[in-house]
Amino acid sequence: MSGDWSYWLREHRGTLLAFAAFVAMFAVYAANHPAGLNANVATTAANKGVLLAIVAMAQTVVVLTSGIDLSVGMVMVLANCLASTIVVGSPAATALGVVGVLATGCLCGAVNGVIVIYGRLQPIVTTIATGSVFYGAALALRRVPGGDIDSTLADALTGQLPGGIPASLVLLAALVVTVWMPFRRSALGRAAYAVGSSEVAAYMSGVPIRRAKFAAYMLSGLLASMAGLFLTCVTYSGEASAANGGSYTLYSIAAVVLGGISLFGGSGSAIGAIFGALMFRTIGDLLFVFNVEPLWQPLFQGVVLVAAVCLGSLRLLRIRNRLDLYG
């Protein structure tokens, strides 16, 4: 049928806007970088961006169900501490360690899911509490920063591929293709969107609400632990840093908003969140190339965030019945 593309544009508007904004920002950054855009500059930028992008993906799947996961940063920190302990040794031991880290992430997400769904607690309170527990576990694993990670794995994930392509970008693309796309195209992923958009309508339509929410929280835990693993590859060590956990959680929400995902749930895509995360990182880099003091970074990031939120609420101007504002 003709005109399909216009509906496609409509559906992916948020993602496309985030993509366009990122490309514009990054073009300015690359054009003004003193050393130009060489492979090393790109790899450093990519590694920083990809780490936040993975956490933002983790946040996205929960936000889509109109929940929120304030424990993503802490799951990342826990996975970081765990990875710096068990992802070492022979190739077999390393592989087993990776599986262990990811399984721990799934478990953390499952705990969140069970409490939110069966305990019927608000996601915001639940995940603050569990986040604190996860951080406690991380601290128990690593009282002081240290540890190590298999260097072959670390270099493979954070280095460059032939041709100077940052390996981390390939990792990110692989996550999109193997984790996000199947989720989005599965009946369960559809159900997650439905729950976030209108839980009542979803219930009336016989959508498996509980399973969808559970899947979202578990996937969030899995992705957050991948971020922790990646963090270990970048730093070659583990650190139970509360500051890291807290700021990554908050940045992930910023990235989700910049990526055109509705905090009310039901619309948006993890791909948008990825570009939101990259955009958020590029703001800092832009200030650097224009010789602005790093102290200004939070202020500018905040201004961009407020602007994005304002764009997202333009629809409220069209409301005819004021009761809908509070519904």
Added chain:
Amino acid sequence: MSLFAMEGVSKRFGGVRALSNADIAIEAGRIHAVLGENGAGKSTLIKIMAGVIAPDEGRMTLDGAPVAFASPAAANAAGIACIFQELSLIPDLSVADNISISNPPRRFGLIDRRAQRRAAEEALARAGAENIHPLALVKDLSLSRRQMVEIAKALARAPRILILDEATSALTAADVTKIYGVLKRLRAEGLALIYISHRMHEITELADECTVFCNGRSVATYAAGTKTDNEVVELMIGREYNAVFPPRPARAPSDAPPLLEVRKLTWTNRLSDISLRLHAGEVIGLGGLDGQGQRELLLALFGVLQGTTGEVAIDGKAVAISGPYAAKRREIGMALIPEDRKTEGLMLPMSVRDNLSFAALSRLSRFGVVDRTAERAAVDRVVRLLAVRTDGVDVPAGALSGGNQQKVVIGKWLMMAPRILLLNDPTRGIDVGTKQEMYQLLRALANDGAGILFYSTDYDELVGCCDRVLVMYDGAIVRELVGADITERALVSSALNLGTEPAAATTAQAAQP
């Protein structure tokens, strides 16, 4: 043998008999209309058919074999699909996603988007809505188009029995015409259709059989066209009177400008050209079937709706009320008792005292600080006046019974001594005793000089309480009944818009008191 039959089905909600000993038989290839006034048991009947609620007594048979549905999904599996008035579509998903939401076609575990799209196109075509693009997001569609998607979604489940519960009430004229064709084709294909509508001309156009409900009983089943409209109204009325109403004092005509005057109030397509005058001391009822714009009219007067046109005058002076905060100002003095006390009327976890004080806080405080003594005195006065049964004013409002909660909602507004009181079905779901007290209270307030605009779904109340009743249909006032003309029969027939006089003439009379 009937395709589907219900015999002796009863259902109680608490002390209220919603359905008692109802019978209905549905045949394949026929359109069966269900008629009845508000609260006659129609909704309960179809909820039982659709598996949303379970009956207390009686039996249901499908193809002659007894059946029971534990859930909507079970009824679906048996081939019964229901299109409810409340839309069950998911706004952020596409039309195609919505049509196949309960069981999307899958390939290798993932949703097969091509198959899904084909199925959606097929279903939309069957519903006569092929011009809706399957990739369009539901939230971008108009209400009428959404309703068409809802119909397509029901058809995609390949039902044998399709229930339409006022499915046409949100449709535009163009879509209604299409739906007629679609329903007739479905009938020819051998589906059984159950059609609930308050539009008599639709029933005349479509129905093969009709069953009339009254007081939860199925009072008559007849072949369409064998009864006149008057005979149908006769079957629908006959509710038992069991309430006692306070006397209505004769009101001396006065030269004072009306307390509230509305001229040609219009809002989107939900309210059209509403004109009315409310005088001090008057109780005006709003009648008509549920959902004809009564709620919107009250919200519009209270300043909640944006983009209304027309004029509102208080004491003869035109005003623009920008919201509840403006409406309660002293010179306007308007209060709205909302429909849903639990969400719009009360803050359930907060104390009775706090709930009562909210609307009047500005009058009870000096320099922004609440005067505790004045507050206590005012709260005590209202609690005594309304005889709110509560263990003190510090218990949470949520702990009170429904009737007493409603008293708190009304009391909240009485604290600021409103001159104009708007009530949205205030007696729904409260006990008989409290209802009586409510009637006395309304009349007492009117006698003290307040003007009351009172929407009720209970025709008894309109007959017993009101000096005048304005009957609404499709967002317009179609009839005004005064004094002795307010009878249940007149209310029912004008609610169905069967009035013989042209509507324009009656509203013109209404403008000249």
